[in-house]
Amino acid sequence: MLDQGFHLVLASAGCGKTHILAERVNSAIDNGVTPDDMLCLTFTNRAARGMKDRVAAIVGDASKDLFIGNVHRFCSKFVFENNIVSQTSSIIDEDEIFSIVNSLTSYISDNKDIDLSDVDFEARARFKALVQIQHLMCQYRLGHPKEVIINNTSDYINKEHNKRFFSPNLFALICKDFGKNVSIDSLLEIYDQSENFSQIKDLNIQVRELMLLLSAARKYERYKEENNLVDFDDLLILTYSALRLNSKQYKKYSWIQVDEIQDLNVLQLSIIDLLTAPDNVTIYLGDEQQAIFSFIGARLSVLDKIKNKCGNGNIHRLEKCYRSPKYLLDIFNGYAQNELGTDPLFLPVPVNDSIPEYGDLKMIYARTSETAPACAVKTTLSYKDGKTAILVSSNNEADKISGFLGDIPHFKISGEDFFSSEQVKLIFSHLTVIYDDINYLAWARILYHLNVIKSFSISRNLLMKMKQAALSPSDFILYEDSSYVLEFIKTWETQDIVVFDTETTGLDVYNDDIVQIAANKYRKGELIESLNIILETEKEIPEKLGQLNNPLIEEYNRREHCVRAVGLREFLNFAHGCSIFGHNVEYDLNILYYNCIREFGDKNPCFKFKNSYDTLKLSKLLFPKLHNYKLGALIDHFNLDGENSHLADADIVATYNLALLLYEDAKNKEDNVRNILRNYKTVFDPLKQKYKELYISAIDSLHSVSDSTYSPLVKEISRSYKYFQNIGMQANSKMKYLKSFLANQVVEISSNDSLHKELSQYLVDLNTFKEADLCDNEIIEEQIFVATVHKAKGLEFDNVIVYGCVDGTYPFFASQYDPESRLEDARKLYVAISRAKKRLCLLAYDEKIVKNKKGQTYRFPATPSPFIDHIMNTNNFITLREGVDDLS
Structure with a gap:
């Protein structure tokens, strides 16, 4: 039992790590560790979901409070819950980052309409360097120690070029050229002024190139700041900074386990260190033979650091392999020993002693690199059972093989990810805006993918103007020549308003009881009537609200109770004909609705209100830069009278004062709002025409309780996919797998499910899925897969063809003289061969044919990868040659 201190558990593929992780969770809970004090981290969504499923199967509902x-x-989760970024911030992915930087600068490409998937290797390297240097400058500005810097050097190497984009030596050179001391402060000063410095003509070529890079990176950084955008590395940087500067302010975990430790970078590891309580048990699990993600900052040195932290006595190994038969495990172990330098004492032993049949292990030599794809396809079709994967080293190879497969059903995992496709982006953006209609980035995607705006960058910039004017595209759909803010102004000035709040037994709008309703009625700014009632309940009132004692318990015990039906009707009569105001009023109205349904049946009088306005939404529209929109935070920020006491009668006073401030700000912006509405009406008319029907029907059904066991989320995805197809969107054959994946592997159906409820649970996860997540399930009908090695990591197949086992690929030609890179390429090939469960084929070719940009053809002799020499000399591989032997 590992129940104290730091431990490292090393295990090869198929040794049962996931099962052990789940059993450890169960054991910890049985021994009194609360799930809230436990933290389970891993590298991929797929690994996390596998762990979740195992844990849930063993410990049941106890796993719901465990991250x-x-x-x-x-x-x-950390940066949003702790208000480190604005609640109106959006997370941008790689494609969106590229679109942004390419619209801001010509550093990557002169073609402003090009997509990331279409740029060449050098342009992609420039893009990578730009993003890396922006994050580096951010880390320098925040004072991160050098031990947690993700990248301080960036190179681009091919057969024609060996280019260094940035490095500490280049930074020193640039400081000297500008007559400054060589220091981080000097570098940051140059970076902040880089747009001006880059125009200086007498800079040497190296410095000028670096200045252009710094200038482009600074533009990207400023754009993110101005538009409340964060990318994935920003999440790491901001989390680390918050934990480092205010360590005592944030929760620490006493029980932690971290899987795939070899794939984490130094910053991720440091974040975990800062989350660890002093008295803890922390288990790291990994496989040093599968460390292949250095291109995102993961280094094998991270594993060495963990080994030193744990000490020799706390390093453990799982010895039994449950997945691979002996004949395959002998190959993997021999490779690990000879190419990766693994101590034979640490290699796993097989549980399955089965022997191979003829042809289960083979080496195929194609004549040329041009005929090799056809050989791979023939070999694939020769396998009569199980799933077959052709594993390649590059997206280009995957595309070529996919082309040779043609109409033969297969699933390709490379290049543009399915979750980055137009269809998925549009549908997920639709889900986002019906849940949060002031998510401007999601609206920008909708405008672009529905061809309302011709480019994503123009669409994005237009939406930023909307944001500055307190407008949402939904205003053009829902109102004629008006908006949410303008309707709020008119209502405030002309109608009786009721500011109300509820206190409840919980957050479940469908089942929990309202215990307190308080409301104030105003006419032209004058308080004319008040209501404050306590409703009887048989449900338990929670003792705590977070870390605070719940004041509702004392209030409930002190006050007289009203019969539920009588009290609810009293409020409905009080507010009849008025406009309703509240902070997060949607929650209060929905729990009121379902409380009334239980008391009054289908004849529900809730709809006698004129309309409703949410001070939470208004605050986000009018003050989009704030980090925290909770009522208490807004009271403090604007120095308003009132308090967020968690008693309804006090909260409504604060809500009214907030609404008054919002009215005054909205009034100041009224003319600008009207001008923007008028000027852009024709731009948004096509959006209204194309999207109104789907948008309004989705909004109307958002809180409807599902009457079946079918997920409302999956139902809405199906409905929106069909809708968008009907207005011109192309079909995507993989969409059926998305729906099956979500229905069977992600969404847990429960009683009283609604679209809103499922979006609140799963919307963030939807935007983090990758195509490979679909492949770890039985939902994929295709039996043939084409994948890059990096994307296949963690997957397993009955039959594996490792394509391109030649020198120059394994190892890559640029790694020949770099021992660290060469070793990583060896590990990459290990990952490829170890995906096999039954049959393994290595495919090489005798001649490589290359065409240059001018169309000229060059032929070079090719030799097998030096990494496979030992495999071929010591195992029962049959050798087949194209044109000599039958490959089918």
């Missing part, structure tokens, strides 16, 4: 997810998901 299981990857580090980025934890950091996203």
Whole structure:
């Protein structure tokens, strides 16, 4: 039992790590560790979901309070829950980052309409360097120690070029050229002024190139700041900074386990260190033979650091392999020993002693790199059972093989991810805006993908103007020549308003009871009537609200109770014909609705209100830069009278004062709002025409309780996919797998499910899925897969064809003289071969054919990868040659 201190558990593929992780959770809970004090982190969504499923199967409902997810998901939750970023911030992915930087600068490409998937290797390297240097400058500005810097060097190497984009030596050179001391402060000063410095003509070529890079990175950084955008590395940087500067302010975990430790970078590891309580048990699990993610900052040195922290006595190994038969495990172990330098004492032993049949292990030599894809396809079709994967080293190879497969059903995992496709982006953006209609980035995607705006960058910039004017595209759909803010102004000035709040037995709008209703009625700013009632309840009132004692318990015990039906009707009569105001009023109205349904049946009088306005939404529209929109935070920020006491009668006073401030600000912006509405009406008319029907029907059904066991979320995805197809969106054959994946692997159906409830649970996760997440399930009908090695990591297949086992690929030609890179390429090939469960084929070719940009053809002799020499010399591989042997 590992129940104290730091421990490292090393295990090869198939040794039962996930099962052990789940059993450890169960054991800890049985021994009194509360799930709230436990943290389970891993590298991918797929690994996290596998761990979640195992844990849930063993411990049941106790796992719901336990965080299981990857580090980025934890950091996203952390920065939003702790108001480190604005609640109106959006997280941008790689495609969106590229679109932004390419619209801001010509550093990457002169073609402003090009997509990331279409740029060449050098342009992609420039893009990578730009993003890396922006994060580096951010880390320098925040004072991060050098031990947690993700990247301080960036290179681009191919057969024609060996280019260094930035490095400490280049930074020193640039400081000297500008007559400054060589220091981080000097570098940051140059960076902040880089747009001006980059125009200086007498800079040498190296410095000028670096200045152009710094200038482009600074533009990207400023754009994110101005528009409340964060990327995935920002989540790590901001989380680390908050934990480092205010360590005592945030929760520490006494029981932690971290999977796939070899894939984490130094910053992720440091975040975990800062989350660890002094008296703790922390278990790291990993496989040093599968460390292949250095291109995102993961280094094998991270594993060495963990080994030193744990000490020799706390390093453990799982010895039995349950997945691979002996004949395959002998190959994997021999490779690990000879190419990766693994101590044979640490290699796993097989549980399955089965022997191979003829052809289960083979080496195929194609004549040329041009005929090799056809050989791979023939070999694939020769396998009569099980799932087959052709694993390649590059997206280009995957595309080529997919082309050769043609109409043969197969599933490709490379290049543009399915979750980055137009169809998924549009549907997920639709889900986002019906849940949060002032998510401007999601609206920008909708405008672009519905061809309302011709480019994503123009769409994004237009939405930023909307944001500055306190407008949402929904205003153009829902109102004629008006908006939410303008309707609020008119209502405030002309109608009786009721500011109300509820206190309840919980947050479940469908089942929990309202215990207190308080309301004040105003006419032209004068308080004319008040209501404050306590409703009887048989449900338990929670003792705590977070860390605070719940004041509702004392209030309930002190006050007289009203019969539920009588009290609810009293409020409805009080507010009849008035406009309703509240902070997060949607919650209060929905719990009121379902309380009334239980008391009055289907004849529900809730709809006698004129309309409703949410001070939470208004605050986000009118003050989009704030980090925290909770009522108490807004009271403090604006120095308003009132308090957020968690008693309804006190909260409504604060809510009214907030609404009054919002009215005054809205009034100042009224003319600008009207001008923007008038000027952009024709731009948004096509949006209204194309999207209004779907948008309004989705909004209307948002809180409807599902009458079946079918997920409302999956139902809305199906409905919106069909709707968008009907107005011109192309079909995507993989969409059926998304729906099956969500229905069977992600969404847990429960009673009283609604679209709103499921979006609140799963919307963040939807935007983090990758195509490979679909492949770890039985939902994929295709039996043939084409994947890059990086995307196949963590997957397993009955039959594996490792394509391109030649020198120059394994190892990559640029790694030949770099021992660290060469070793990583060896680990990459290990990952490829160890995906096999039954049959393994290595495919090489005798001649490589290359065409340059001018269309000229060059032929080079090719030799097998030096990494496979030992495999071929010591195992029962049959050798087949194209044109000589039958490959089918």
